[in-house]
Amino acid sequence: LICRRVASGLYKLGIRKGDVIMILLQNSAEFVFSFMGASMIGAVSTTANPFYTSQELYKQLKSSGAKLIITHSQYVDKLKNLGENLTLITTDEPTPENCLPFSTLITDDETNPFQETVDIGGDDAAAGRPARVDPRERPLPAACRELAPGAARRDRCRGVRAGGHR
Numbered sequence: 001l002i003c004r005r006v007a008s009g010l011y012k013l014g015i016r017k018g019d020v021i022m023i024l025l026q027n028s029a030e031f032v033f034s035f036m037g038a039s040m041i042g043a044v045s046t047t048a049n050p051f052y053t054s055q056e057l058y059k060q061l062k063s064s065g066a067k068l069i070i071t072h073s074q075y076v077d078k079l080k081n082l083g084e085n086l087t088l089i090t091t092d093e094p095t096p097e098n099c100l101p102f103s104t105l106i107t108d109d110e111t112n113p114f115q116e117t118v119d120i121g122g123d124d125a126a127a128g129r130p131a132r133v134d135p136r137e138r139p140l141p142a143a144c145r146e147l148a149p150g151a152a153r154r155d156r157c158r159g160v161r162a163g164g165h166r
Helices: 002-012 029-040 054-064 073-079 140-147
Strands: 020-024 044-047 068-071 087-090 118-124 129-133
Touching: 002 029, 020 029, 020 054, 029 044, 044 054, 054 073, 068 073, 073 087
Parallel strands: 020 044, 020 068, 068 087
Antiparallel strands: 118 129
C-alpha cells in the first residue's frame, strides 16, 4: 500500500513513465518504497551512494537526467547548486529549506496512475490479444503455468513486463 501511495505521489509531482529519479539513501524502508513506487509508474531509479562527493553526484545526475532526488536531510548540502529545476525530497524531519518531506508522497489521496495488469506473453486466442494477468487475482507463477503448461520451468515467465495495454 505504501509503494502504491509513493507511486501516486511521484505521479502528482510530474514523474511519468521513462522519467528518472535518483535515490540517495542508505538501506531503509523509504529506499524500497521509492524504488518500487517509481517502478509502478514506469519511472527509472538511479541509485547513488550517500558517500559520493558532490562532483560524483553531479556527474551521475547529469548523465541520468534525474528530475527528482529522494534523500536524507544530512546529504542535502552535497546537492546544493546541482540544478534549479530539481525536486528534493527528504525522508526525515525537520525538512530542510527548499525540500519536500517524504510524507508528501504518501498522502491518503491515492490516484491510480499505473497499469494493474501484467503482460505475460502468449496470446488470448479468442480475442487475438496478448494474454494479461491481474496479479491481485492470482499469483503470477500460477498464471504462467496456466498459459504455458508444457514449457520448461525457466521459460514459463519469459517476457514478463508490467504496463501492458488492455
